[in-house]
Amino acid sequence: MINVGIIGVGTVGSSVALILEQNSEIIAARAGMKIIAKRGVVKDLTKTNKDVTIPISTNIDDILDDPEIDVVVELMGGIELPFEVVKKALQKGKAVVTANKAMLAYYRYELQNIAGDIPLGFEASVAGGIPIIKALKDGLSANHIESMWGIMNGTCNYILTKMMNEGVDYLTVLEEAKELGYAEADPTFDVGGFDAAHKLLIMASIAYGIDAKPEDILIEGIERITLDDIEFAKDFDYNIKLLAIANKKDEGVELRVHPAFIKKDEMIAKIDGVMNGISVLGDKVGETLYYGAGAGGDATASAVISDIIDIARNGKSSPMLGFKKPLEGALELLSQDDIYTKYYIRIKVVDRAGVLAKIAGVFGDFKISIESLMQKPPLSDDFAMLLLSTDYAKESDMRRALKEIASLDVVTNEPYMIRIEE
Amino acid sequence: MINVGIIGVGTVGSSVALILEQNSEIIAARAGMKIIAKRGVVKDLTKTNKDVTIPISTNIDDILDDPEIDVVVELMGGIELPFEVVKKALQKGKAVVTANKAMLAYYRYELQNIAGDIPLGFEASVAGGIPIIKALKDGLSANHIESMWGIMNGTCNYILTKMMNEGVDYLTVLEEAKELGYAEADPTFDVGGFDAAHKLLIMASIAYGIDAKPEDILIEGIERITLDDIEFAKDFDYNIKLLAIANKKDEGVELRVHPAFIKKDEMIAKIDGVMNGISVLGDKVGETLYYGAGAGGDATASAVISDIIDIARNGKSSPMLGFKKPLEGALELLSQDDIYTKYYIRIKVVDRAGVLAKIAGVFGDFKISIESLMQKPPLSDDFAMLLLSTDYAKESDMRRALKEIASLDVVTNEPYMIRIEE
Numbered sequence: 001m002i003n004v005g006i007i008g009v010g011t012v013g014s015s016v017a018l019i020l021e022q023n024s025e026i027i028a029a030r031a032g033m034k035i036i037a038k039r040g041v042v043k044d045l046t047k048t049n050k051d052v053t054i055p056i057s058t059n060i061d062d063i064l065d066d067p068e069i070d071v072v073v074e075l076m077g078g079i080e081l082p083f084e085v086v087k088k089a090l091q092k093g094k095a096v097v098t099a100n101k102a103m104l105a106y107y108r109y110e111l112q113n114i115a116g117d118i119p120l121g122f123e124a125s126v127a128g129g130i131p132i133i134k135a136l137k138d139g140l141s142a143n144h145i146e147s148m149w150g151i152m153n154g155t156c157n158y159i160l161t162k163m164m165n166e167g168v169d170y171l172t173v174l175e176e177a178k179e180l181g182y183a184e185a186d187p188t189f190d191v192g193g194f195d196a197a198h199k200l201l202i203m204a205s206i207a208y209g210i211d212a213k214p215e216d217i218l219i220e221g222i223e224r225i226t227l228d229d230i231e232f233a234k235d236f237d238y239n240i241k242l243l244a245i246a247n248k249k250d251e252g253v254e255l256r257v258h259p260a261f262i263k264k265d266e267m268i269a270k271i272d273g274v275m276n277g278i279s280v281l282g283d284k285v286g287e288t289l290y291y292g293a294g295a296g297g298d299a300t301a302s303a304v305i306s307d308i309i310d311i312a313r314n315g316k317s318s319p320m321l322g323f324k325k326p327l328e329g330a331l332e333l334l335s336q337d338d339i340y341t342k343y344y345i346r347i348k349v350v351d352r353a354g355v356l357a358k359i360a361g362v363f364g365d366f367k368i369s370i371e372s373l374m375q376k377p378p379l380s381d382d383f384a385m386l387l388l389s390t391d392y393a394k395e396s397d398m399r400r401a402l403k404e405i406a407s408l409d410v411v412t413n414e415p416y417m418i419r420i421e422e
Numbered sequence: 423m424i425n426v427g428i429i430g431v432g433t434v435g436s437s438v439a440l441i442l443e444q445n446s447e448i449i450a451a452r453a454g455m456k457i458i459a460k461r462g463v464v465k466d467l468t469k470t471n472k473d474v475t476i477p478i479s480t481n482i483d484d485i486l487d488d489p490e491i492d493v494v495v496e497l498m499g500g501i502e503l504p505f506e507v508v509k510k511a512l513q514k515g516k517a518v519v520t521a522n523k524a525m526l527a528y529y530r531y532e533l534q535n536i537a538g539d540i541p542l543g544f545e546a547s548v549a550g551g552i553p554i555i556k557a558l559k560d561g562l563s564a565n566h567i568e569s570m571w572g573i574m575n576g577t578c579n580y581i582l583t584k585m586m587n588e589g590v591d592y593l594t595v596l597e598e599a600k601e602l603g604y605a606e607a608d609p610t611f612d613v614g615g616f617d618a619a620h621k622l623l624i625m626a627s628i629a630y631g632i633d634a635k636p637e638d639i640l641i642e643g644i645e646r647i648t649l650d651d652i653e654f655a656k657d658f659d660y661n662i663k664l665l666a667i668a669n670k671k672d673e674g675v676e677l678r679v680h681p682a683f684i685k686k687d688e689m690i691a692k693i694d695g696v697m698n699g700i701s702v703l704g705d706k707v708g709e710t711l712y713y714g715a716g717a718g719g720d721a722t723a724s725a726v727i728s729d730i731i732d733i734a735r736n737g738k739s740s741p742m743l744g745f746k747k748p749l750e751g752a753l754e755l756l757s758q759d760d761i762y763t764k765y766y767i768r769i770k771v772v773d774r775a776g777v778l779a780k781i782a783g784v785f786g787d788f789k790i791s792i793e794s795l796m797q798k799p800p801l802s803d804d805f806a807m808l809l810l811s812t813d814y815a816k817e818s819d820m821r822r823a824l825k826e827i828a829s830l831d832v833v834t835n836e837p838y839m840i841r842i843e844e
Contacts (some may be wrong), residue, residue: 019564019706020612030563138560139545139553141452142441142727232681267713270692285442285551285724288714291689292707302707305564312735414463 002312005063008075008084009040009056012099012124014049015301016073021053022171025241027305031312033155035305039067051171064088071308072120074098083107090114097307099124099300105198109211119314121307126199127152127276127300129380130292131306136206136280143282145207149262149421152199154274154294155190156182156222156242160259161272163230164239170225170405171287182274192221192244193257200244203278207246208253218336220258224416227356228346232374232387233261239269243421261344261389261420339395342371342420344387348413355410357387362408366401368393383412389420423456424734425471427485429495429507431462431478432548434521436471436721438495438695443475449727457727461493486510493541493730496520510535517756519729521546521722527620531633541736543729548621549698550573551721552714553728556704558628565704570668571684571843573602574621576696576716577605577612578664580642581679583694583746585652585716586661592647596828602822603698614643614663615679622666622677625700629668630675630753640758646838654796654809665843674754676761683766683811730816761817764842766809769827770835773806777832781808784830788823789816805834811842 004020006013017037028034040056041063048056063069064085071285072089074096076082076244082103089096090111095118104125111120123133127150136145151157155177162173174191177183189195197219204210222242233240238261247254262269267289271277276294281287293299306362345372349355356375363370369391376385390398402415426442428435439459442449450456462478464470464484470478484493486507494511496518498504504525511518512533518538520526526533526547533542545555548570558567573579577599584595596613599605611617626632644664655662660683669676684691689711695697698716703709715721771777778797785792785807791813798807812820824837 015706023564023566023706026566027564030559069470129704130710131557134561135553135554137452138732139556139728141731142445142449142724144445144448267692270689282551282724284437284445284720286715286718286721288552288711288712289710292710295706298706299708302562302564304706306561309563310560 001128002308003036003038003071004071004073004308005038005066005069006073006075007060007063007270008042008077009042009048009052010075011297011302012300013040013073013075014052015297016075017054017211018303019298019301019305022106031309032159033312034314039066040105040229041307044125052366056071060085064094069094071095071311073304073308074100076100079103079150080105083111086111090118093118095119095121095311096310097121097124097304099304101125101198101202102194105201105214108202108205111119119311121310122202123307124300124397126202127278127290128292128294128296129302130276130278130280130290130294131303132203132290133206134306135288135290136268140280140282140285140288143284144248145246146281148203148207148278148280149268149318150200150203150240150244150278151268151271152244152276152278152294153190153193153196153242154276155187156196157271157276158182158274160222160225160240160242163225164234165272166368167227167230170422172222180192181283191223194221196242196244198255200246200257204246204253204255205299208248208252210255210331210333216333218256218258218339222259225259225418228385228387229344229412229418230252232344235374236260236372236389237264238420239264240418241269245421248331249334252334254334256336256339259418261418263422329375335396337396339419340392341395342422343390343398344418344420345390345402345415347386347411347415349384350410350412351378351382352410355384358361358408358410359380359405362401362404363390366393366397368397368401376400423458424453424492424730425458425460425490426470426493426495426730427460427488427491428462428495429482429485430499431464431470431474432497433719434722434726435462435495435497436474437719438497438726439474439476441723441727453731456693457730457734460819461469461488466840482507486514486540487765491516493517493519493733494752495726495730496522498522498619501525501528505533508533509536512540512542515540517541517543519543519546519733520727521726523547523620523624527623527636528722530624530627541733544624545729546725547622549700549712550714550716550718551724552698552700552712552716553725554625554700554819555628556710556728557710557712558625559593562702562704562707565706566637566670567668568703568705569671569704570625570629570700571690572618572622572625572666572698572700573663573690574666574700574716575612575615575618575664575699576698577609577725578618579693579698580604581613581642581697582647582662582664585685586656589649589652591649592645600663613645615641616758618664618666622667622668622679625746626668626675630670631696632675632677632753632755634677634755638755640678640680640761644681647840648768650798650807651766651838651840654766657796658794658811659686660684660842661686662840663691667843670753671756674756676756678758681840683840685844719830753789759816759818761841762814764844765812765820766840766842767812767824769833769837770832771806771807771808772832773800774832775806778808780830780832781827784823784826785812788815788819790819790823
């Protein structure tokens with residue numbers, strides 16, 4: 001028998017307690033033993049889910065100091081406090097299962113070191129119910145991972161799908177998403193790409209052993225995407241998705257989160273609404289893709305409990321971050337300047353003869369070729385919108401070109417750029 | 423260090439030997455120890471891949487009797503002989519990894535009993551490189567599996583995709599598939615649905631503990647599908663796929679393999695060409711989907727080696743068929759007669775007034791409602807093709823209705839039926 005203590009009995013924590021009860025028989029059969037939610041701890045007793053019948057208190061030590069509790073499930077939210085709590089639990093020899101991606105984005109290596117052979121499960125921290133962590137750690141373990149492309153934020157994918165399929169503008173869909181509970185009152189963490197970045201960092205640790213923090217990687221959100229961008233994408237058979245991308249090259253690995261144009265017949269482009277999906281390219285297996293609900297109480301709890309069952313079966317840790325032994329010549333994080341891709345650019349210009357020549361001239365100076373161009377009819381008497389796509393270019397060249405274009409007297413706003421991933 | 427012996431060094435076996443060498447560094451880092459292909463055994467030494475440098479002989483005992491070999495990889499093909507070989511290897515205390523779905527379709531429970539605590543890995547037996555076995559055993563272990571829908575035969579999916587997208591008829595695509603190496607000279611095992619059925623039975627053991635053999639379940643192939651069926655599907659926004667379906671109901675589980683109409687906006691309907699994909703519905707996690715290459719030397723070898731790495735890490739077996747302890751009230755295989763779904767029917771009729779009334783009359787007698795109807799222009803002066811879809815009906819009623827329709831004097835061929843899964 002395994003006793004579980006749940007720290008943070010909110011949406012996911014309540015689901016963990018309830019599923020351990022509702023599916024107890026099949027879980028016991030699969031684990032080889034009973035798994036019991038023994039107690040929970042919350043900050044505010046008045047907000048607990050009435051269906052949850054386990055004893056609940058407000059003192060974390062009720063769980064940490066209980067010698068009968070074998071596994072601590074950490075679902076508190078935040079970064080520093082849960083880090084301290086998980087550290088204490090591990091130091092007391094208790095296995096830990098966490099869904100806390102923000103904590104892991106900063107402290108996963110520290111925690112791995114503290115854990116040693118004590119199990120530390122985090123399947124639920126990436127893409128909710130999709131078993132992508134197990135796929136990377138176990139299923140694809142014979143492969144060098146060449147690249148990973150993930151749609152790992154349901155809020156962004158919901159908004160972009162609506163913009164794409166129904167032609168509704170960003171702010172309108174965002175309001176609707178808030179009403180439906182798909183977006184937070186302050187949506188920055190989701191629409192700004194930070195949530196996806198945390199998940200990408202965890203995946204990159206398993207695939208490459210890279211020790212980077214959110215500050216180290218390129219993160220751009222979807223806030224500036226307009227229906228002009230959507231229209232251009234449609235005209236050229238692209239879909240726009242917020243992608244978390246890991247891209248292995250000879251010298252290291254690119255990690256980046258940003259909106260991207262992807263060809264609409266790619267499997268990953270077909271993932272719509274709040275669903276998540278991750279495409280992984282292994283050097284031997286080729287492309288595999290994993291799709292499912294990336295959030296929600298029950299889906300996330302499914303992942304939490306799968307880790308507890310793993311612990312029950314094996315009684316010891318599988319390598320937390322993918323490698324049991326350090327990899328000789330571990331890979332480096334590449335500079336953002338070295339990104340090499342195609343670009344889509346939107347530029348608001350004064351509607352006057354010779355404007356295009358000036359802009360094309362700047363791109364020419366940086367040896368960036370324009371592939372296609374669309375000029376929207378003048379927005380008013382004075383302004384027009386120029387939409388264009390380029391051939392492959394180096395990110396640093398593109399940034400310098402756009403800076404120069406922004407400074408032209410015929411350009412009225414900072415140009416907006418979306419990378420094209422083919 | 424783990425020493426591996428490979429019995430059957432054909433396409434997949436060669437890939438296993440080569441990848442263990444090419445990716446040895448990352449495999450050692452992930453496994454925590456070196457994994458070495460020590461020797462191989464083949465039937466015919468003249469056919470061995472020249473790139474494979476391990477010692478190869480023709481005597482299976484060279485592997486079975488070698489005390490230094492820890493893991494036997496069985497890639498022989500066939501059923502009875504590999505069963506005897508795997509049995510012997512397990513009895514000698516050697517772990518076994520196999521990709522042999524036909525053997526497992528018949529002998530998985532016998533082998534599990536013989537194995538006991540000795541690891542027996544079979545990730546590669548289902549859907550090649552896609553880690554679906556690990557997803558079912560580990561990733562979704564907290565869930566009751568409500569249903570599974572798999573596109574698990576690349577030959578069939580290639581043929582159906584070509585018929586659907588390019589309007590080429592079955593026999594023409596089949597010939598093309600043979601030339602491309604996507605179909606065998608005798609394609610019956612693939613196009614008849616048997617290969618997919620073997621895989622479904624393995625998955626059903628993990629999800630439900632069901633002990634059924636291929637003979638026990640409904641298996642229909644794609645051989646009789648015509649461009650008329652394709653046209654009807656397109657007109658009503660369906661795609662036609664060969665599906666392996668497990669469907670849990672209150673009283674048990676349906677297992678069946680047959681072509682099916684599925685709505686073209688379902689994720690599983692978007693899987694084209696030789697690719698495989700499996701959609702799994704868990705009671706807690708909802709739908710998750712797994713996509714990738716279902717065949718090929720390297721992709722299958724990727725799965726074989728992932729099992730060997732698992733063995734290196736854990737040194738003991740995770741429950742082979744999903745359950746460590748027998749599940750109380752294990753599920754029963756349901757009778758084919760109880761399938762309850764919608765149907766598409768194609769009937770070749772004499773082109774004469776009153777024919778439709780007769781056919782509609784038979785369906786009426788069995789209380790089967792017709793939902794939509796398409797009459798193709800007469801094929802010749804004498805015959806016409808009637809295509810129709812029905813509302814939900816019981817399989818046994820549908821079969822009796824079709825038998826009666828077949829016996830009508832205005833019907834010239836046996837009616838053809840495809841189930842509609844919504």
